[in-house]
Structures are given as C-alpha cells and as structure tokens.
Amino acid sequence: MCECGKSQDMLIPQVGIITGITQETPDVKTFRVNAPGGGKLFEHMPGQCAMVCVPGVSEGMFSITSSPTNKEYMEFSIKKCGILTEQLHSLQVGDQITVRGPYGNNFPVETEFKGKNLLFIAGGIGLAPLRSVINYCIDNRENYGRIDVLYGSRSADDLVKLKEIQEVWQNVPNMNVYLTIDREQEGWDGHVGFVPAYLKEIGFTTDCIGITCGPPIMIKFVLQGLKELGFTDEQIYTTLELRMKCGIGKCGRCNIGSKYVCKDGPVFRFDEIDELPNEY
Amino acid sequence: MPMNENNEFKPLIVAFCCNWCSYAGADLAGSSRLTYPENVKIIRVPCSGRVNPMFILRAFERGADGVIICGCHPGDCHYSTGNYYARRRMALLFSMLEYMGIENGRTRVEWCSAAEGAKFSKTMNEFCEKIASLGENVRLGDLRCKN
Amino acid sequence: MQELKNRLIQLISDGTVARVIGWKKGDMPYNPEPACFSTVEELEDFVYDGFCGANLSKMMIEVANLEGKTAVCLKPCDTYSFNQLIREHRVNRENAYIIGVGCRGKLDIEKARKAGIKGIEAIEGVGIEGEGDVTFKTIYGDKAMAYSELLLDRCHVCKGKDHMVYDEVIGESKDTADSDRFDDVKKIEAMSSAEKFAYFQNELSKCIRCNACRNVCPACSCRKCVFDNTKFDSQQRANVDSFEEKMFHIIRAFHVAGRCTDCGECSRVCPQGIPLHLFNRKFIKDIDDFYGEFQAGKDPEAQSPLTDFTFEDLEPKQAVGRGEN
C-alpha cells in the first residue's frame, strides 16, 4: 500500500483516483476513490469525514459514505450545490483528486451503540454519513439489536442509494426500512409525507438509540418528534456541518463555543449540542 | 523568458477584440494571408466596452507582456456607444498604470473595423515590436505564475 | 457640542426621529466611536469633538430601510458622500434627517504619536468650538501641539465649510485648506517611471490586506465585492507581496473613480498609513483634466464621468506620456 501520505502533516493530502461514479439522483453522485496503486487511501471509522479537493478549485469536507468494513475502496456521496461540488460532478472515472483525512470523531459503534437497537432517521443527502454506520452494523450484525431505518426525500428520484436499500438492507434479518417521499408521485406506492410526521405515525418505542441526519429543518422537527415519543437527549445522535478548511481544529471556521466541529464533531449527542451556543 | 529560435525575446500579447469589428478584422487579415505574430492571443469579447480593467490587470498578472484592446471605430459600435465608455475607462486606466510606474506602451487601444484586415495585421506587428523593445513585463507580473 | 446634544435629545424625545447616528464617547480621550442611539439615556454618551473624524454616511445604508426617520450628524465633507449615496439610490433621503455639524478640521492621533507623545491620560482643546493649542496630559508629562499640526491629511485639502445637503446646521465650520489637493499627485507624476514604481512598491508592500479601506469607503457599497468572489483565485486577504496588492488597490480606486468624493476615509483608517488617497486623487485629477472639472457628491443629479462620454473624448494613447513631448 502507498505509504507516501502517511502524513508527515495532517494538511498534506494524498492523490486519489476516481474509480467509479454512480449517478444516484439527478443531483447526487457517488464517487468511488482508490489509491493510485489500488486499495484504500486510509482507514476510517463510521461517521468520520475526509477533505476532498479538486486542485485549483477548492477543498471540502465530505463524510465517507462507505463502511470501514469495505476493504477495497472509499465512497463519497456528493450533492451538487456549490462551486466545488459542481466541479466534482464534472469529473470522470480515472480523474485524479486529492484526499486527506480521516477527520473528526465517529459514531460510537464500538461502545454506546453495541448491543442496542438502532433507529436511523435520514433525509435526502443526509443518508450519506449514516450509510457508513448502517453498513458497518449490517456487517457486524451480531453486535447490534433491531435496526430501523426511516429515510425520506423530496421525491422517489431523490432517494440516494435506493438500489442498495431495496436489494440489501430490506433483506437483512431484524432490519426494517421505511421509505417516504414528500409529495405524491406516479409509480410510487410507498408512504408519502414528511419524515418527522412519518416518524410519529410509525411510533417507534424508546428502547433504541436515535441517529438522525438531514437538512437542519428536518433535524429540528425529528428531534421534536423523538422527544414526543419519549426519547431523551442522551439517546439521540446527529452530525453537524459547518464550513471547514483545515480539518484539525486550528483554522477557526467551524468553531462554535469551545468546540470545533471538525475535531470534536461532526458526531454529537444532543445533550452536547444543547450546551453549545445557538449558532449552527 | 520565452525566446524564439534566434534567442530573441518573444513577448506574450493578449488582444481583446470586439466581436463585430476587430475580430472580423483579424479574420480578414487571416483570409487575406496577412501575417501577424503567433504570440498574439486573441480573446473575443462582445464589445470593447465589455473589457473590465481587471481583465487587463489579470492578463499582466498571469504573464502577458502587453495588452491591446481593439474595438469598432468611435461611432461604429454595434451597440452604438460601448466603445465610447471603453475609451474613457481605458484612458483613466492607462494613465493610472503610468502613474504606478508601469512602462508606457504596454497597453494600447486601437480601433479597427471588419474591413481593416491590413490595419489589424500592421497594428499587431507594430505592437509586438514595441513590447519586444520594452522587454519582459516584470513590474506587473506575479512570480507564482512563472514557475 | 452641548447645543448639538440638546437638539438630538429633543429630536428623539419629540419623536421626529427614531434614532440618531453619531459618535459615542470612547474610553480614551481620542477614540470616540460611531454609534447608533435610540433613547435619550443612550444619548448621554454622545460626543462630538475633534477626534470624531469618521464619516457616518455609509452607516445610513444599513438603517435606510428601518422604520422611522434617522438623524445623522454629517460634517461638511461627509455630505458629499451622502449626496453620492443618494445619487446611487443606496440611501433614502426621505428617511434621513441630516444635521450638518460644524467642523474646524479633524485630528489624527497618529500625528501626536509621531511627535513622540505617549501615555496620554487627557487631552484638552479638542472641543468643537474654540481656538488655540491642544494640550496632552500624559504620564510622562504635559505636551502641547498646535491644532493645525494635528489635522488629518485630508483636512489640509478641505473641500470647504459648506454642507451640500442638510435639514439643519448646528455649529460653525471652518475651511482648513492650506495646500493644493493635487500637490502630492503632481509630485509623483514628475518622477521617473522607475521612481514611481519604487515609491508605490515601498508603500504597498506594507499592505496587510485587512480591507479596512474598502469596508470604510462610502462609495464601496456593493452588496458583494468583486474581491469576495469565490470563483476568482486572487485572494482578498493574502498578502503575497507581488502584483496582487497593486491590482487590489488599482481596482479598488478604479471602482470608485468618478464616484469618489475624496473624503479621505481610506487613508485615515489604513493601519499601515498607506496614502491610499493618492490613487483616488489621481483619478479625480485625470477626470478633471480630460473631461472637465467634476466633484462627486456636489450635485446629486450630475452624471458621473464614467457613465458619460462625448464624441470628442481624448484617445487613451493621449492620456499617457503627457509629461513627455
């Protein structure tokens, strides 16, 4: 394996090659990244992020979508919304980018989550960081209890990784997947409605840990919904996202209160978030 | 510093040409088999009035040795008045560059119509000679663009 | 100053205005800060003295859309900037109650520091009325300097004591001009090309790209500055000691050419003391020379020279080399 980037410095990236691109939805692509000699650039834990850079354009923090149990490659699911992501979407298989990482903390899959029932609630591209955890839990199925996934999106076309959900996740023992879309759509016979409403409709019991990620407004109402169902702050995890540059808690951009999201996050338990000033 | 086969300095020239007159003039120069140096890089703009002073400074920053703006003759602008505004802007900018200590002659405005292929080629030849005599643009360039 | 303060209190208490933009007493004798007052109690801290150099007209952009009228204290030279903002539809004249405040020149504390005055505890003689020297009481002893010696550079080329736009004027003003506005520009114009370059290189290499000159400028009122454009790889905050600073300063001055009223705020705020007005004034001088005398902000209806033209304008090649034959 390439040792060149076993970083003399956390700020120096490694060159990665895009070895596969999947168009997930009209504006989301999943990029498969390998080291130039094959294999992975580095190991990570579920929930951790990496700085992906198109040299000459910009660099951005993206959560690693693939599970650490995948030993062949890393994946990033990226939604087109800004300058960098637009450039990334124009890349083709074989193009080179630079990647550095992994950064941040991870979901406590080996500690707090172990042996527990897990409830994942995701909206839109918010599935990206959770997919890493979900696949990790599936690959270590014996370590976890029941797994529920509630995933919603604007429309059926905007559901990321739909194929994997239908072909793999729905066949995992003791795992339930609930899908929903915001508005009625032809050819969709599943549930229609917003994620927080569906959450209350299903009425999950509080014997599990809630893990949520999605647009801020969804997180807000999911939190309310979970509270109504009787969940406590200590039972809920989410990820925060702010502008980041260095990834190691120095450049000051992602600073909220005494925390740096890139270093102390992105995974936070809700009681930790409550202690932060209201600036996220 | 770019050199030609005779080891002479070969300046890099950026020419902003308006779509309606000067670009067509350059075209005519080409189809009339009139020559002008190949180190003149033409950038087509809709009108000489489109040329933001920053374009000129950016061209210098990134390694140009001379910048020339070509537009329709005053009175002939496709948009009737674009080149009049350009004329005022460039007058002020060129005066400022002189004031900052940039050699006179690195910048130029020339009006050139679609029928003036010969003038276009002559202007470019003259301008290249002038820049070659001034030498490399050191004062406005950015070192980082050289390596 | 008491008269001005009383009038402001009156305006607020009788509901003529909802807020006042003025200066708040600093914690040092020389650092009053621009502030917005909305109650009579807050106005207790109002101050107006020789150190109130800040041009408050730009603050009116932000409050222009708030409910109620806003009173703003403008010195004669600030009213040019305000007029220019009216011209550009950035402020609402109807919502502004302009108090033309008297001015006998504003002071620059850096001038005192340059003269070796430090450890200042109190300063006397900087009031808005009065004559005579300024006395500094310092922990190293008392020192005195003439008021005129302490004036900001811009006050030496004062545009005059008349307010261009106002609802009422309180206090006397004085024309403090004692030198020609274009003297410095002419001095540089007379240098050789290499000397000019060396001069600006020396000055501009001090630039730390803090953007204070841009942010304070009443003419720089774009919602998003071109230097904040993320699609542009010239970085607004990187001091790279090469062409970038020069480009930044040329473009900054160019973007306000024909609109700059020569209020001198850019030079006042520069932490490195770069004479930034030299760029703006060069454009003003050229505009005067090429297209006829023009003072931005004098007349809110006047056409700006760069959005205007005549058929007989001079050619760009005539604009350069005028010093030579």
Place this chain on the structure above:
Amino acid sequence: MYTISKDNLNSLYAKIASSYDLFMPIKKAGQTNYGFWNEDAEADIETLKTVKSGKDAFFPQVETLYNVNKTIIPADVAASDDAEKAADTPIKTKLEVVPGKFVDQDFVIFGMKPCDVRGIEVMDNVFLKDFVDNYYKSRREHGIVVSLACHAPEESCFCTVFGIDPADPSKSVADVATWIVDDKLVWKPLTEKGEALTAVVKDLLTDDSAVDSKVDAEITSITEISKKLPYANLSLEDWGAGKTDEKFNDETWSKIYQGCLGCGTCTFVCPTCQCYDIKDYTTKNGIQRYRCWDSCMYSDFTLMAGGQNRPTQLQRFRQRFMHKLVYYPTNNDGMYMCVGCGRCVEKCPQSKNVVKVIKAFENKK
C-alpha cells in the same frame, strides 16, 4: 548579564545576521513592522508597538503548504500497463503532491515585547496541541526569541491585566531577555538556545555585573509606570472558562457591535489571532496551495454553498471576542487569548476594541 552600547547595535545586528536570519522591527515608509534585517534596512527598536505583531515569525501571513504538479497524460499513454494497476482505469491528468518546505535553519526574532512573547504561548496551545502543525512547529523549534522590556509603556497597554510583566522579559518564554538602560542594551540569555546565540555575538558583548542594579531600577520604573496606565485596573473577573451561556446571550452585544466595519484590521494586527484560510493559486504548471490569515470578522468567513451560520456582523463580532475571552480559556485552563498589547485599541478604524467590550459588560452591572 552582558551589555552592548546602543551605538554599536548595528554591528550586533550584522553579527547576528551573519549566522542567522534576523527578523526584527524595521522601519519602512514611516511604519515599523517586523522584517528581515539587511544592511539597508532601518532597524527600529525604539517604537514600542510594531503595527503587525511578531507572530509572522512563526505563523506568516502567507505560507505555501504544498504544490500540486499537474501532468497531462496523452490518451495513448494513459492506456498503458502502468495505469492499469490503478483499478483498470486510465489516468488523464496526473497529480503529484509536493509538500512545502519546513524551516530547517535557526533564525532570530529580535526585540519582541513580553506581550508578543505571551502571544507565542497562546499560539502554541493551538498549533502544538492535539494535531501538531508541523509548519508552525519547525519554526518554533528553530526560532530564537530575543525579548526586549518595554521602556515606556503607552496608554493603550494592558498586558499586566493578563499577568504579563512588561518590565522583565526573563519571566517569559523568550530565549534571551534584554533591556535598554541608559545608552546600553543589557543582554541576558535565558535558555540553551539563548546561550548559543550569545556565544555567536560574544565578541561584541561586555560582561558587566555592575549593570544588575540598573536593570533592577529599570524594572521598578517600568512597573511603576504600568500601574499608572489607564487600563491597569481592567477587571476580567466576569470572563473566562465556562461563561459561554451567560455571555453569549447577553443583550449588550447588539449595542456594542454597531459601527463595526467587518474589516480584518484587529485580527491582522493581533498577536494571538490564528484563524486561517487555505486557498489555491493556479501557477504555470499546477496549483500552489497556500494558507493565509483570515478573519472571523469577514462576511464570508463561514460562508458555505448552503448559507452560513453567522450571517450578521453582530454574530461575527461576538464570535471574535467570545473566542478570545471565553471559548479559548475554556479549552486552555483559563488562559486568555488576549495579551493586552493594545494594538486593536490603536488601530481599529472605528475605535472598537477588546477593552471596550470588557468595559461594556462591566458597566452593565
């Protein structure tokens, strides 16, 4: 302790510069800033405060992190065996990351005031904790700090509030402490690095034990002056670790931020501000990736494609001061991220500064 006559300082600089890069206050176009000394430079150790602090020595305003060289590979080469290894996908543009250079030569920072030296300690806590920043670390390891006592503190100084002694640099983390006493510079090495530097310039120094009492007198004099300064009694009681909720939600911010231009003057002259931006610059053959100082006061500091979390100047203003006076102390055992150098007091275009912020909350009580 050693001494050298003030008239002889230029030969001292020359001597140091013959073995090291000498970074010291230099007067240029009327302003004194840190810069590299050479024979044409006008050294100025009389000016109390350089405009920019000396933090440039360890954390320069612009620094290249690495270069990315781009090589375009023609299509036929791209299909060769070499590329096949890369998971059967052809390479079109080959990237090569060339890390920037670390400082590997010792250099001297001369004339740093005790407040700026504390500024280094503040930055150490950021750059050398958790993830070590090797660019900073290499500079710290190779930098030899010569600190100079503040002969005549000015009214904007309030370093004593943070427990800094402007009179005695030997209490700081500097390598050499110096004082100006009468017409002499007193030189006292404090560390091994300082001893090494002393050995280099030994020929120029005189061993002078008689000067000790004069230094003591100078220390007493400076201490007395700093007690008289207007900010000497500033109280920080209200600030520090764990005050986040109380201070963050305070109404006072909405009053005191007004007039803030959102420029970066305070940030760039500050000896402790260390936020930075990482940017690309397209060079002739690739990309230079550099970092440069950034300011949390800028409107685009936290701007992302999807908006930003501090959209108003009020929030940005609050962030800067909360970071200095609350967040940083929370993470660093109560150490403040301000050293009382007073540069922001002197330089803010709108006369806003950290002292006014502290006082605004004090007056409220």
